[in-house]
Amino acid sequence: MHTGNPLPVGGGTPTHAEEHATLPSESIPTDYSVAVCQLAISVENPPQNRGRAREAIRDAAAKGANIVVLPELANTGYVFANHAELVSLAEQLDGPTITEWARLAAELNLVIVAGFAESENPNAPNAPSTSAPEAPTPRVFNSAAIIDPTGVRAVYRKAHLWNTEKDRLFTAGDGLPPVVDTQFGRIGAMICYDLEFPEWVRHTALAGADILCCPVNWPLFPRPEGERPAEIIRAQAAASTNRMFLAVADRVGTERGVDWVGGSVVLDADGFPATRIQLGIESIQLATLPIADARSKAISPHNDVHADRRTDLY
């Protein structure tokens, strides 16, 4: 049990799932609407990024969203020239981006899960340790916040860094992925490459998450004609092997020569897409999910994807 690196900002204290496989409490609706916002983001225009995120959150809310997922590094873009540029763009938790998201979550009565470049606050009372003490200072984390109407409930720092993120840009997080109890059930979060480690996904599922929200920036790689992007395939397997909903918000737009998949999708507990996949274009897609689907791990009269694990052997 864990809460990532909880750093309450707008009120509220991080909590986590204490019990597995319980039925929804009376205060949780039987289903909810999840929006994944696929946005064009640019490292060269942070105010525009913030405005685009704001519009997307309002748009999703107008369409009835209860949970809104934004891409990885939604406040900054991704293709940083160097650590100095990243530092100039990153924000502490009391910066304008998180402050605005917390205000919107309260105003619109929804949960936001979104990625942002997080500057370490060296004065924080419990500044977490990291596995990369040699990283340049100030340290910056590739983070995701889970924000509900009471404020920031958890901040997760990406533990599995991708490619040049390791190259004197980001510091890897050392916290476990959070699972937060909200008015819309138990919500987990991790970021992009994290999702490719089944151990990390399993941890979140066993901690009781109904849905795993994943801000991502999936760089575009070649794939065989007619094949779905491999990142989506892996996300589908992550969902279905745990009967856990999964909501991926990817980005689009060419940034300093890098193209992106634009593979945002909400996956049902069987791992099938519940939203249209709109590769490569800006899009806000919503799906309505019955929470009970993610709380039954049964897949046959004799099988349960979690109970069937051979914990005597692994």
Added chain:
Amino acid sequence: MHTGNPLPVGGGTPTHAEEHATLPSESIPTDYSVAVCQLAISVENPPQNRGRAREAIRDAAAKGANIVVLPELANTGYVFANHAELVSLAEQLDGPTITEWARLAAELNLVIVAGFAESENPNAPNAPSTSAPEAPTPRVFNSAAIIDPTGVRAVYRKAHLWNTEKDRLFTAGDGLPPVVDTQFGRIGAMICYDLEFPEWVRHTALAGADILCCPVNWPLFPRPEGERPAEIIRAQAAASTNRMFLAVADRVGTERGVDWVGGSVVLDADGFPATRIQLGIESIQLATLPIADARSKAISPHNDVHADRRTDLY
């Protein structure tokens, strides 16, 4: 390190990968051809099953296969009326099926990975323990053999039983999945539902398997129009998250009211199909795979799917 339940029959002793991520030795070709044989099997005609398997192995060999994978329970079919019927069809390791496969592997100079219903030999010197002592006797295992020209190299007993297999039919195996060094590299095996547990797949990959061969009987479930069967999706993720080849041999034919996916496929190290997926019809499909692809776990200048695991956290 482990060898499943090694029970040499045709000569040879089970071995396993002692080292990870080594280059191919001089004796291993740079690439090999893998055949997945999708066969119609019937619980009501075991001699026909054996004949069909023999034809498929010879056919695959004629097409140049170095490794041939047959479905789960290829000697018996799947939909047993009861334990007594299963017992009447199952064979010990010196029975006609394994004896024939060992002879064919030697004659045709190839590796066969195939599923069979294995009757326990109560006189075996090291009869393995099981996790289901209440199972009816004689105990029967849902097993897979890895057979090369020197004989049976390993026998694996399915550890994750599916649905009615648990219903006083099969006894679950307690051995780890084997990885066997052969003239065609390091070959792992597991069976059907086993593959849905990423922990089990990871174990095989970390033990050094270049290819994971999976005899399966995938029962047909509804899926959204246009979607690939979920079992194939999960197999693709299993391959790509480990950069390990995967060869699935499924079955077809309606058996006592049960239909099957017929989702046989060879997957490359990126998890993409290297063979045509021929849903629902008998088929033998081959793919040529460069072994080095599965021995490099690198996916970017800074990333390696195994080295990037956060073993400090899980």
